[in-house]
Every structure is written in C-alpha cells, then in structure tokens.
Amino acid sequence: MTEDQIIDLLSSNLSYILLALLLFIVIFQGVKIVPQSEQHVVERFGRLRSVLGPGINFIVPFLDKIRHRVSILERQLPNASQDAITRDNVLVEVETSVFYRITNPEKTVYRIRDVDAAIATTVAGIVRAEIGKMDLDDVQANRSQLIDTIKQHVEDAVDNWGIEVTRAEILDVNLDQATREAMLQQLNAERARRAQVTEAEGKKRAVELAADADLYAAEKTAEARRIQADAEAYATGVVARAIADNGLEAAQYQVALKQVEALNALGQGPSSQTVIVPAHAVEAFANAFTMLKGKP
Template sequence: MGADRFLAELTGGNIVWLLLAVFIIVCIFLGVRIVPQSEKHVVERFGRLRAVLGPGINFIVPFLDRVRHKISILERQLPNASQDAITADNVLVQVETSVFYRILEPEKTVYRIRDVDAAIATTVAGIVRAEIGKMELDEVQSNRSQLIGQIKMAVEDAVDNWGIEVTRAELLDVNLDQATREAMLQQLNAERERRAAVTRAEGEKRAIELNADAELYAAEQVAKARRISADAEAYATEVVARAIADNGLEAAQYQVALKQVEALAKVGEGNGSQTVILPADAVDAFANAFKMLKGRG
C-alpha cells in the first residue's frame, strides 16, 4: 500500500510539473512576437488598440494582448485607372492615372478606412477632374509635370488622416475623342500652312530688300565713279589753267599740238592700214610742235 501511494504521489507531481512547463512554453510562444522588416503589427487588448509593434523582437502580455492586424509597409501601386474629365475650354478628355503609396501609421489605416485602395482611387479620380477643370487643353498637354505635382499635393492632403504617404502620382496619358482629334489636326495643319506662308512672305521680303540694297549699292558706285571722273576732269582743267597762267598761251598750244601728234601716230599704227589721214593743219601742227621744242631747248 505504501509503495502504491508513493508512486501515485510521484506521478501526480510529474504531471503538475509537465503542465507548468507546457504553460510556460505557451506563454513564451504567445508573448514573444518577431515582426519582419517590411511589416508592422497592430495589437489589441480586449478589442481596443494596445500597441503597434515595429520590426524586430517584441513582447506582449499572453492571453490579454492579441495581434489583430499585420500591415505591410512596403510601397504599393494602385491599378491604373481611367476617368473622364472636362477642361476649362469644354473639351472632354480621358485621363489615365497611377498612384504609389505606403502606410506609415497602421493604427490610422485599419481603424479609419475599410478599403484603402478603393478610397485612394476615388479620391484621385475626383482630384484629377477638379484640377483638369481649371486648365485648358493646351495647358494640360504642355504643363503635365505641373499638373502631376498639383494632383500629388491634393491627394496627400486628402489621405493624411489615413496614415498614408503618397510617394508618387503619375499622369500616364491624356486621350481625346475622335472629333476633337480631327479638329486639332485641322487646326495643326492650318497653323503649319500659316507658318509656311509667313516664311515665304519673309523670304520674298528679304529678297526684295537685298535686291534694293544691290541696286542702291550699284547706284552709289556709279555716282562715286562719276564723282571721281568729275574730280579728275576738274583737276586736269585746273592743271591746264595753272599752266596757262604760269607759262602763257604757248604752253597750251604746245600741249594741244603734242596731243594731235600722238593721235595721228595711233591712227598710223592700225593693222593693215594703207592710208594715213592727216588733218589740213597737220603740217602746221608739226611745225609748231618742233618750233616749240626748239624754243624750249
């Protein structure tokens, strides 16, 4: 009897220690939480927010605290979305957008919004329509980077209460309906024709200006040549007049006679000339010239 009682007490003690060991292991298992680098865990106690666990080893109270939400903090991309918008000049456009975001404060995200992706997509659609409605079509096409910045800023303000950071907003494409495209193509062709006409007109104008400049230059050169010739004649007349004044009439007669002799010599040098034409007073001219030469000698 004593031996049976001892064995019974020993067996009961082992069970207690075994149960205690199991309890400790379960407590450790439930109280220690290892959070990956790309996640944050939201802990609740009796259905109420208790803490947000960051990456690494964390400790919670077993059986009281519970990890309710495991939130990825990696950057996410919403599916590309298309929505219609009307510009300030009443042109219907179809805009394709894409938004990138990441969750910074999971406690706000899980308790303030049910479907964060749908909420952001709806917000972006409304903001895109509002921003494009402030701009004309030409501004939308030429100032796309400015429009993207305005959309991103407006989306950030709208989702700030959700614990979300909008990292990037992209305006992928702006499409027009067929009628608007045809009208824009006609306008583009008309603008090209206008520019071509202006270019041709400017070319013709430039050609006329260059022609006028050339004619003016030619006239100036002719006038300059005439002025030089007149100056030369005036100078020659002045020289003759000065010679007459200095040497008297005999010097002038000598020059005239000498020119007559030179002219007759040139007539006599002609190719195939058989006849020499002499003026009636040629002999007198020779006589006067030799007389003057003799008198000078």
C-alpha cells in the same frame, strides 16, 4: 522502489514538464518578431494598445493580441480611367495611377475600410475638378503642373487615413473621335498658314536682298564717278598750275604735243597708207615740231 514512490516521482516530473510547457507558451505569446516591411497593431480587450515596429517586441501574453499586420511597402493603385470635361467643354478620358504607402497603421485600420477604393474615388473626383478648371490646350501643355496639383490635393484628402501619397501620374489623356478629327483639321490649317507665312517671308527677304544689291551697285558706280571726277579735276589743276607758272608758252606746248600724238596715231593705223592733211593743219604741225624741238 514502491508503487507510491513511483507515483510521487511521476507527479513531480509532470509538474516540472507542465511548468516548462507553460513558460514556453508565455515566451512564445509574449515575444513577437516583426519583419522590416510590416507594422503590427496590438489590441487589448478590443482596444488599441500599441503598434509594433520591425524587430523584437514584447507584449503581455493572453491579454494583448495582434489584430492587424499592415505592410508599409509602397503600393500602386490599379490604373484607373475617368471622364472629365475641360473648361472649353471638351470631353476627355484621363488615365491615372497613384502610388502610396501607409505611415500610421492605426489610422488606416480604424478610420477606413477599403483603402484602395477610397483613394481611387478621391483621385477621380480631384482629377475631374482640376481638369474642369483648364482648357484642353492647357491640359496637354501643363501636364506636369496638373500632376503636382492632383498629388497635393490627394495628400490633403487622405492625411487622416495615415497614408502618404508618394507619386501621382497622368498616363494618358484620350479624346473622342470627333474632337480628334477637329483638332487634326486645325493642325493642318495651322501648318498651311505657317507654310504661307514662311513663303511670304522668303519672297520679302529676296526682294530686300535684291534692293540691297541694287543700292550697293549704285553706291559703287557713284563712288567710281566721284574718283574719276577727282582725277580729272586733279589733271585740270595740274595744267592750270603749269600755265600759271610758265604762261601761255606751256599751254601751246601741250597743244602741240597732243597734235603730234594725234598725227602719229593716224599714220600708224592698219588701213591708212596715205594721209591728206589740210594746209593750215600742216602749218600747225610745223609750229608744234618747232616748239617740241625748243623744249628739253
């Protein structure tokens, strides 16, 4: 093989090598693989061309350039504290935290320079404005409602930046020392008032229960007397019916029976050995015994 043939062979092979190398560069420049957690902003001659999503993407080599690689993962702003004054003129320090993610990278890239600083400033202004509309007690009691309001206002403010606010949190509401002491005094006074009210209600209840017990006892006593009166009336009625049916003889029989019973009880007393009875009483007892013998 002559020298000219060797030179021609090397030139031919070099051309193929250069062509293969050029093809590899074109493929390398034209095929882009984007991770799942990112989106890439492509420019052509300094202007927005497209936004590449996750997976394999194709661009025009040497014309299109990936200028920005934007993470679409949810982000958390550093916890921020800002002072605010409530409607009842109480100075509070509010600690907040905001979570967000980028949904439209082309807006975020070309419309705002520092996303975190912009969102933090927006949140601080909205927090001050919303707390200024509420009393201190409402801030403490309606924290969930306040969080929802702040989140809604922040979403409206950052919508043009291609950002979605996923969550907003109020981590703490701190008061100055003087306000804390005043609130503690108020709390102690409220506890003392509640204790006095509870004690007074207890005494009132005790009086009511005692009155109910007295009323119940009076009702039972009256009921017992009524029953006793009904029994006496019934006995009187029985005697009256007996007299009406048997005449005067039945009445005399009842009187004689009572006299005999009284004499018997008098004679059976433990301290009685001798019983002295008047003459007319003996005659009455004799009549009673005579009537008793005549009864069946």
